[in-house]
Amino acid sequence: MTQAARTPFSLYPELDATSLGAFVTALESGDVTGLAPARAAEVAELRSVAVFTRGKVTGADGDLLDAALWRHTGIQPRPLIVMPSPWTSLGWLVYAVQATVFAARGYNVLAYTTRGFAASEGQVEVAGALDVADGSRALDHLVERSAGPVTGIGFLGDSYGSGISQLVAAHDTRVDAVVALSSWGDLGEAFYENSTRHVEAVRALLKAAEKARLSPQTQSVFDNVLAGRDVPGTLAWAEPRSPFTHIKELNRREVPVFYAHAWHETLFPPNQTLKMFNELTGPKRLVLSIGDHSGPESSGMFGLPNRIWTDAHRWFDHHLKGVDNGIADEGQVLSEVMWSKTLEPRPTWPSLTEHIHRLHLAGGGELAEEPEAGWTATVVCGVDTTATVADAVVTAGYAEMAGRPKVYPTDDIDRSVAAVWASAPAAETTRLRGTPKLRVTYRAANPGSTFVAYLLDVAPDGSAHIVTHAPYSDLESAPDSLIRAEIELQATAYDVQRGNRLMLVIDARDPFYGDANLPRATLAFTSPEQTPSYLDLPLG
Structure with a gap:
């Protein structure tokens, strides 16, 4: 049997579930045997200041969502971060390292697996109303378990979780800032670019969700895209799931939004995210990099130095903690040039x-x-x-x-x-x-x-x-x-x-x-x- 036959397709091919699982086990037990020195140090630092626990969040319709909580026990004021999982059977485990880093730096963090994936109940609705309600329920769960006053609230997601994060921020006025990595702005445009069906992208989503429980409507929409049926129906389904549809709500509160995207993105092409970005009127930043979906930020998910995750931390430090770290003065756009990898900051997108x-x-x-x-x-x-x-x-x-x-x-x-x-x-x-x-x-x-x-x-x-x-x-x-x-x-x-x-x-x-x-x-x-x-x- 070939390696391709043994290994299910993943949008995160370089992530190692075994290593991430060992990291989480060490967070619970304190036994860092077998961990790399950097990961062992992160475990020790986290356990010296906060408590890590696994559990369940009661989502919309009473469905239980698999989750993990990084919580400080002191009563001093703290910012909070909620992290909805990407489109993967790994669920919240993808965020284990980065959530630990956030928590060690003073945040209370909740990461949860979106409905229909892995150990979470319910069915995959693709950022539907239940997913948005789940995000607010997850935030309720985190607020209730934070011992002191809450100073600011951020939502961070990669891929699927990034779209949900934007939608929750548009509907829940408690959200103060968003980090959206490899995200979408207009889901209809992502599926039908210039009226052309993105069939390979939909096939990839279906392959990556082979172990998930898709709702009948989700399965029907994906089947229709592949077969070229009912385009108006698919676009109507995509509209409420598109952050661009809800941009007035984000602009009314001027929610700060940080985007990271790849130039050669094959799932959510960058132009539809650019359309969203250019219409935002609050604080915003867009980092565009060489690569494809979730690739530029992937190394940070298993703890390696990564400039995108570094900027995500700086974004929340500035907008949730009030830290004057200079990110507000660095321009709205940072481009990595092909193929020199030169980084070019620009004040706005049109100024490129x-x-x-x-x-x-x-x-x-x-x-x-x-x-x-x-x-x-x-x-x-x-x-x-x-x-x-x-x-x-x-x-x-x-x-x-x-x-x-x-x-x-x-x-x-x-x-x-x-x-x-x-x-x-x-x-x-x-x-x-x-x-x-x-x-x-x-x-x-x-x-x-x-x-x-x-x-x-x-x-x-x-x-x-x-x-x-x-x-x-x-x-x-x-x-x-x-x-x-x-x-x-x-x-x-x-x-x-x-x-x-x-x-x-x-x-x-x-x-x-x-x-x-x-x-x-x-x-x-x-x-x-x-x-x-x-x-x-x-x-x-």
């Missing part, structure tokens, strides 16, 4: 982009400075090419973080089934900072059409790395219609080195997405004189 450089799609396969009309580039549907989003959901991001991003051999892209345009070699380093935008006109012979646009950075030898991408689907135009697509590619901070070219590839098939094309149909791309096709590059 200093100007726009427009390149036009030309008939000879060039990204040109001037528009050119009268050409046609044909894409054959139903045929995949070597231009793809990534090799795998989530795990491809770990290779990127290790400095081994996927290499695309651009000579292998079949030009008979894909359309390709390339720029002239860069005369100097091109600093892409912000959200590239593509406008392209095409004719679809059949009703329903989908394409995926990829922006690649191509070295002189023809090897390339992906900069960004986006899918697009048209589900309403009549056959043989001329369709104008205007889309935003996923945001980026990317340096194209001198001598490299930018390459735009458009094809009609990618395993990450469900497509609306008929097999062997064609999409004919063009550039009408009145509405030329172009690519807008954000430069910083």
Whole structure:
């Protein structure tokens, strides 16, 4: 039997449940035999100032939620943190180390496993009303067990727990600050980007929840996304589960929100979180890093130094303890540049982009400075090419973080089934900072059409790395219609080195997405004189 067959799929492939379990056992017993010195020191420090216990929280409808409590016994005023678990059978165990660090620094902490996962009762509702009520019940539980006055309340979650944390903060006025790692802002947009189904993301969620108990509605929604059924029903289901829907409540109280996200996120693409971030009016911070879902922060979950978790601690120290640690003055955005890993602070998201450089799609396969009309580039549907989003959901991001991003051999892209345009070699380093935008006109012979646009950075030898991408689907135009697509590619901070070219590839098939094309149909791309096709590059 292969390792893949023995090991269930996880959104946290590097987390070791055995090691985390041993850490928790040591928290209870004080016996640190077998623990790494750093973990043993954390256990000793925690036990000298606070008490750790496992237990249950009575959630909505009386369902019991598996939980762990880190509690100080003294009566001095303290801030509190509630941590809803991610989308994993590990439940609250994921947070064991970080919750211990928070508690050793003076916080009372409650981490709980969201309903339907692991040892928690109930069914998985995907951040539904019961999950929001559970968050408030968990907070009640923590407040009741805090011996002294409460000075501030924070909610922190990774992935699934981050969406729930935002929703609880929008509905429960006791919440003073939020940390949302690898989160979503608009769940409908995450599932249907530019009307295109994120089928591989939904498959990954289902695989990671194989041991969970999904509610019938949850199972039905996921099945519908995979099958391309009832899009309006899925969007209606997603709306109340989207923090963006409740942004007025967050803004009314100006709740401070800290986000951390990955540029090449394959579950919750960054643009939908950026939409949420840009509409927040209270204190806010966004850290964007190389990698994929939950990858940039994962090392901090098993206790290694991690700048994202360091900033999460600083965020709560400032907004819940009143510590003047400088985080409020460091700008709203911190970007890790691909692939230099340079960290660039900026005061706001719009300030990343200093100007726009427009390149036009030309008939000879060039990204040109001037528009050119009268050409046609044909894409054959139903045929995949070597231009793809990534090799795998989530795990491809770990290779990127290790400095081994996927290499695309651009000579292998079949030009008979894909359309390709390339720029002239860069005369100097091109600093892409912000959200590239593509406008392209095409004719679809059949009703329903989908394409995926990829922006690649191509070295002189023809090897390339992906900069960004986006899918697009048209589900309403009549056959043989001329369709104008205007889309935003996923945001980026990317340096194209001198001598490299930018390459735009458009094809009609990618395993990450469900497509609306008929097999062997064609999409004919063009550039009408009145509405030329172009690519807008954000430069910083």
